[in-house]
Amino acid sequence: MLPQAAWRLDADPAIWPDEVLVAVERLNLDAASFRQLHEANGGSGSAIRTAVRQIVASRGKMQNPVTGSGGMLTGVVAEVGPDSPLGLSPGDRIATLVSLSLTPLVITDGLASWDGASEQVPCQGHAILFGRSIAAVLPDDLPVPLSLAVMDVCGAPALTHRVVADAASRLRRAPVVAILGAAGKSGSLSAAAARRAGAGRVIGVVPHEGEAAVLRAARSAGGGGLADAAVIADARDPIRVADVVGEAGGPADVTVVCVDVPGCEGGAILATAQGGTVIFFSMATSFTAAALGAEGVAADVTMLVGNGYTPGHAALALDLIRSEPGVRGIFDARIDEHATTAAEHAGSAGRRPDPVQARPGQG
């Protein structure tokens, strides 16, 4: 079977000719996985750390057994097999753009430098990249935690760009785009990508006034707002989502779901015009809820499984983070917030994980 579907991977550091060995520096758990670990362990950092250690020890990879999802990692290339097609060299500092759920991994430091309070996990160990894999050399002009956070969600803006551009071409007008979770990382990048692809109106749906204020404050490179409207709804309330999107200029020709909680399928479907498209990026999406939900309300909508890979996805996302001040601000605030939260919740070691500016040598 393929590595993602396997329960356990062989993480032996002896590589095959088309593989690459990476000395791991940091894991970046995906949001759905970290949320599940946080809730299942009552928010206890040490319990979360133990859980991650046990998962990797038993599975040979960091794949959350409940969510099925993983995340990504950064590290330094240690060895490159002679037949590797990835174009990497020993010493390159890279990020993997395939999921941790299919990346062989061994942890050697017991995660001693991680307090379990944020999804960014300082880690020593090794990982293997297969021949048919994706990795990107980290850019010199951006802090590592920022590049990591951007690359982790770079599939979303890339696919959003493609779908919105297709819709503009098909409809022969600038499409209306709704983004559920527009003040988050994948959501803000997707909003910027939608605008660049020709969206006529970008409607950001957020859960509360705090995020609405963040979104309203976010400026686009063009000088306007990142979103044309910031509307408040619980994404799990389909009637409410459809209503607020409708009032803000909807229904949407393209709806993008970037909210990592279960139960957002119905609202996304109802907020979308007949003949429109919904892109589900949340790993909390239920296949049956989407399929039966659309059928159940006679919705002729195209529903896409958000593929994390579109050619050029990392380059597009990094370009957006460089050129879009509103998106950059949202990322910087979220990364700072993690750092602060982690410091507040630190255990006896009082460890504060690297904030954005702490490792300029890697930036």
Next chain:
Amino acid sequence: MLPQAAWRLDADPAIWPDEVLVAVERLNLDAASFRQLHEANGGSGSAIRTAVRQIVASRGKMQNPVTGSGGMLTGVVAEVGPDSPLGLSPGDRIATLVSLSLTPLVITDGLASWDGASEQVPCQGHAILFGRSIAAVLPDDLPVPLSLAVMDVCGAPALTHRVVADAASRLRRAPVVAILGAAGKSGSLSAAAARRAGAGRVIGVVPHEGEAAVLRAARSAGGGGLADAAVIADARDPIRVADVVGEAGGPADVTVVCVDVPGCEGGAILATAQGGTVIFFSMATSFTAAALGAEGVAADVTMLVGNGYTPGHAALALDLIRSEPGVRGIFDARIDEHATTAAEHAGSAGRRPDPVQARPGQG
């Protein structure tokens, strides 16, 4: 929340002005749900019957709590609210084309006429159709069990037709189409729909020689085979699926998954050309396995959640069953097989459910 996501529905027979009350005659459980019930109850017909009764009594709808899926029903329209947009009249014999998972339902006969051995369930009771719903009047020229079986899967050929036609237009050539589970009901209809939409080559993937023989024997309306190739692979074995599709003329521009078992995502992705499309119709599809699986092998494929609703879906599927002898043969054999299997496994009552020809008055 929307009815599909609700745990329990209100199945009170007093209808709202835009609703329709239906006197139920038969439930048709979806394949994934019946398989789960069959396995969870060790194949015991009486235990399966009890389980279905309990689900409907506790939830007010027939939604399998494990698979999340339902099925459909037939019955006679009893009452039509003055504001119903469905165009139905009292006395019409209809099939619902929305899932049972969101249809309020009350069973009044304890399923006494069902032996639990097949997914076609004779049933007395009532159901409610909402305003935004889909129902089709059963055609006079086809047996009821056949129409039911066709309408139950009619979303698959309709969406396949649309996607293959789009691919032909985009690629400016006749696309290669692979159908996983091509000798089944949704698979054979999808194969016929793909051909009608302009497929250049239809590759049917089946699990064993018995189904390969069925598929090879199935003729298309054009006089050739329903599929151009019938190849054998376990759909859960990604490498094998990719190999056999490749050898038969692949990779596919469009791959259609009609196999109702978990774990078919990887094979479908690997069998599909870069830039191609996978349509997942199986309710056993895992959203995360699809999303992470494609990313994990750097597959630039568009992945669609198989929406059960496309405008005109019932009419297209009924037209295919009338005009395509190979598809009709596969349906007739499967319906007969259920009848035979049910008779063989009948309990003390020795009840034999209605075979295709048993209720000509409804045909």
